[in-house]
Amino acid sequence: MSDRPRTDVENRTQEGGAVRGSAGPAAADGRINADNGGRRSTHWLAPVLVALIGAFMAILDTSIVNVAIPTMMNVFGVDTVAVQWVATAYLLALGVVVPFSGWLGDRLGFKNLYILSMAVFVLGSLLCAAAPSLEFLIAARIVQAVGGGMIMPTTMAMVYRLVPRDRIGRAMGIFGIALLVAPALGPTLGGYLVEYVDWRWIFTINLPVGVVGILLSWSFLPDFSTTHPGRLDIGGSLTSSVALFSLLLALSKGADWGWGAEPTVLLLFTSAVSFVLFIYIELTAERPLLELRVFKYPSFMWANLLIVVSTVGMYAGLFYLPLFLQNIRGLGALETGLLLMPGALVSGMMMPIIGRLFDKIGPRPLVVTGVLLLAVTTYLFHNLSVVTATSTVVVWVMMRGVVMPLANMPAQTAALADIPDALVGRASAVTNIIGRVSGSFGIAVLTSILSTRQAIHRAGITWSIDSTSPEVSGTVAQISAALGGGTRGQGGAVAYLNGMVLQNSYVNAIDDVFLITAVFTLLALIPAFFLKRGSGSNRGPAAAAGE
Numbered sequence: 001m002s003d004r005p006r007t008d009v010e011n012r013t014q015e016g017g018a019v020r021g022s023a024g025p026a027a028a029d030g031r032i033n034a035d036n037g038g039r040r041s042t043h044w045l046a047p048v049l050v051a052l053i054g055a056f057m058a059i060l061d062t063s064i065v066n067v068a069i070p071t072m073m074n075v076f077g078v079d080t081v082a083v084q085w086v087a088t089a090y091l092l093a094l095g096v097v098v099p100f101s102g103w104l105g106d107r108l109g110f111k112n113l114y115i116l117s118m119a120v121f122v123l124g125s126l127l128c129a130a131a132p133s134l135e136f137l138i139a140a141r142i143v144q145a146v147g148g149g150m151i152m153p154t155t156m157a158m159v160y161r162l163v164p165r166d167r168i169g170r171a172m173g174i175f176g177i178a179l180l181v182a183p184a185l186g187p188t189l190g191g192y193l194v195e196y197v198d199w200r201w202i203f204t205i206n207l208p209v210g211v212v213g214i215l216l217s218w219s220f221l222p223d224f225s226t227t228h229p230g231r232l233d234i235g236g237s238l239t240s241s242v243a244l245f246s247l248l249l250a251l252s253k254g255a256d257w258g259w260g261a262e263p264t265v266l267l268l269f270t271s272a273v274s275f276v277l278f279i280y281i282e283l284t285a286e287r288p289l290l291e292l293r294v295f296k297y298p299s300f301m302w303a304n305l306l307i308v309v310s311t312v313g314m315y316a317g318l319f320y321l322p323l324f325l326q327n328i329r330g331l332g333a334l335e336t337g338l339l340l341m342p343g344a345l346v347s348g349m350m351m352p353i354i355g356r357l358f359d360k361i362g363p364r365p366l367v368v369t370g371v372l373l374l375a376v377t378t379y380l381f382h383n384l385s386v387v388t389a390t391s392t393v394v395v396w397v398m399m400r401g402v403v404m405p406l407a408n409m410p411a412q413t414a415a416l417a418d419i420p421d422a423l424v425g426r427a428s429a430v431t432n433i434i435g436r437v438s439g440s441f442g443i444a445v446l447t448s449i450l451s452t453r454q455a456i457h458r459a460g461i462t463w464s465i466d467s468t469s470p471e472v473s474g475t476v477a478q479i480s481a482a483l484g485g486g487t488r489g490q491g492g493a494v495a496y497l498n499g500m501v502l503q504n505s506y507v508n509a510i511d512d513v514f515l516i517t518a519v520f521t522l523l524a525l526i527p528a529f530f531l532k533r534g535s536g537s538n539r540g541p542a543a544a545a546g547e
Contacts (some may be wrong), residue, residue: 020127039116044163048171053213054118055155055178055367057206058148061125061188062090065316067333068199074495075199076134081256088252089138091440095244098433099290100237101153102426105227110425111221114154115214121147122210128203146205153432158424160416161224173355176409177348183318184344188337191205226423235281236289240346243274247437248463251444290433291426294419300427302527303415304434306367309524311406311435312442313374316517317381317400319443320450324384324510325393328503342394343401350405355413363410363417367528370406371521377403379518382511386503407524414531446513454509461501 065087073083105113124144131137155175163171193201250267257264282288297299325336357366377400385391412431418425 044167044171045174047162047222048159048174050213050216051114051155051158052175052178053209053216054114054121054151054303055175056182057121057209057213058151059178059182060186060189061148062094062144063183064190064202065090065339066499067187067190068194068202071194071199072134072137073111078134082134085138086134086141088249090141090469091143091252092150092245092248094149095248095433095436096241097146097149098153098429098436099244100429101432102157102291102429103229103232103289104150105154105157105224105425106227109226110154110158110224111217113150114158114221115217117147117150117154118210118214118217119147120144121146121151122207122214122265123147123497125203125210126208129200129207153425153428156416156428156431158221158224160424160428161421162181162222165417168417169358169410170352171411172357172358172413173351173353173405176351176355176405176412179412180314180347180351180404180408181344184340184347185337187322187333187431188341189338191332191334195332221342230287233281233285233287233289236278236285237422239274239278239281240289243271243278244433244437246271246274248440251440254444255451258415290430291423294423294427294430296529297418298429299414299418299532301348302530304431305412305527306371306524306531307408307415307431308438309521310371310374310411312446313378313436313517313521313524314404314408315439315442316378316446316514317397320446320510320513321381321393321397324507328386328507329390337410339390339394340397343397346398346401347405350402351409354405354409358410360411363414363531366406366410367414367531368525370403370408370410371524371528373403374400374407378514378521381457381514382518384507384511384514386507406532407521410444411528411531418532446517449516450509450513453512454505457508458501458505461505 069080069083069086072078072086073080076083099111108116121144124140124142124147127140127143128137131140158171159171159175160168189205190202192363193199193205246267250264250271254264255263282290282292295304322336322340325331325339326333331339354366380396380399416424416427417430
């Protein structure tokens with residue numbers, strides 16, 4: 001560790017309590033002030049619900065667009081490779097802007113940054129809805145992501161400054177609705193709008209909601225004090241942007257380009273070098289962009305390790321189950337979304353309950369139980385087959401909906417529960433980056449496994465088929481006769497058998513992915529046991545004030 005002088009933020013943290021700046025008009029007229037000497041108001045529910053609007057919109061927008069991709073291809077007359085940049089550009093822009101949220105929150109105040117982020121997100125949505133071409137749409141998605149990327153870490157920072165520490169679990173239970181319900185709701189809402197209204201409405205719907213959210217934020221969110229974080233850390237900004245952009249682009253396109261292809265390898269190498277430089281700069285800079293020293297808090301370190309593992313387990317269900325339902329069962333986006341909806345609703349109902357339990361017993365028992373049950377419910381999905389009943393899939397989805405909040409929300413809460421108020425914004429940015437990168441990394445790795453296992457299963461099934469056996473020859477003859485016989489019928493029968501081989505190999509590969517994910521999820525038990533029991537539950541307003 002460097003012997004550099006302490007930063008302004010560290011000095012303020014060392015002196016105790018929340019960072020104090022200009023009290024603002026809220027203190028003068030008696031409204032809530034989030035930084036009132038470190039004492040949090042008991043009237044926190046309304047501000048948290050208002051902050052939830054932006055978080056829900058930002059997360060929803062990461063999944064709602066996917067169902068409109070085929071329609072966009074037809075409207076703009078482009079291929080899959082080109083239109084995928086609508087989603088990829090949004091992901092890349094999110095990764096680049098998140099690190100700046102802590103610095104901007106300290107400089108502008110978190111309320112002001114939240115309102116500004118919402119305004120930029122609404123502007124981006126308006127531009128997306130009016131896009132005359134694919135290139136314009138991609139540029140508008142980047143504008144949208146600049147606002148959306150700031151919303152999540154800013155919201156989490158505000159929640160931790162608003163809520164008494166002995167009520168933080170309840171608040172995060174409410175906030176967690178956005179984390180788990182929005183990704184599952186996206187395909188359902190998007191499918192309905194694309195099928196029955198117009199694809200542009202997946203963006204237009206953000207406009208009235210965003211404007212209402214801005215007005216409510218202006219009225220109900222308290223004023224947050226500002227600090228003087230100093231000049232922007234240029235070195236950290238450049239290296240973090242290059243590292244995250246290169247990594248996310250490689251993870252997004254690696255499966256298409258090939259993991260051993262020159263562009264993929266070059267991007268991963270660039271990301272690794274930039275990341276090493278970023279760590280060095282941040283640990284030696286007087287005023288770093290991201291305060292990496294938050295990892296000295298054990299709960300933060302262990303909770304983020306747990307978030308990495310649980311995020312991969314969560315995304316396996318959110319990403320590969322819809323693939324099974326659409327590619328194998330032939331369901332549309334709306335039908336798929338409706339089947340997944342019960343799981344999302346169950347997760348939403350569980351969140352407040354788990355939040356109350358967190359305040360009473362702390363994170364460890366909840367997370368250990370959640371990880372075990374998440375592994376079990378993920379393992380159930382490795383039994384999927386082409387004949388699995390739809391009702392069975394819905395039951396499994398609902399079971400996962402119950403346990404996912406247990407595995408995820410207490411870890412998200414514990415990550416920041418011991419962080420001093422002055423560092424909450426910086427720590428929140430770090431947690432959001434870790435969650436975003438781990439989700440992309442998990443999908444990339446699991447997709448690679450899916451492709452490999454599908455090839456293996458296809459070869460195995462093809463080898464096991466004996467074309468001279470009575471069963472196979474009889475099936476071929478029946479199909480050929482049904483198609484009119486002759487060369488055409490024979491060719492149709494062979495094509496049918498090849499299709500069945502591909503279908504079964506694909507299902508077997510998805511089963512393998514769920515099995516591997518279930519085993520991987522159990523690794524989360526290691527950091528779960530190191531979470532401090534009662535973290536956040538024994539630190540009420542008084543403790544927070546004298547921190």
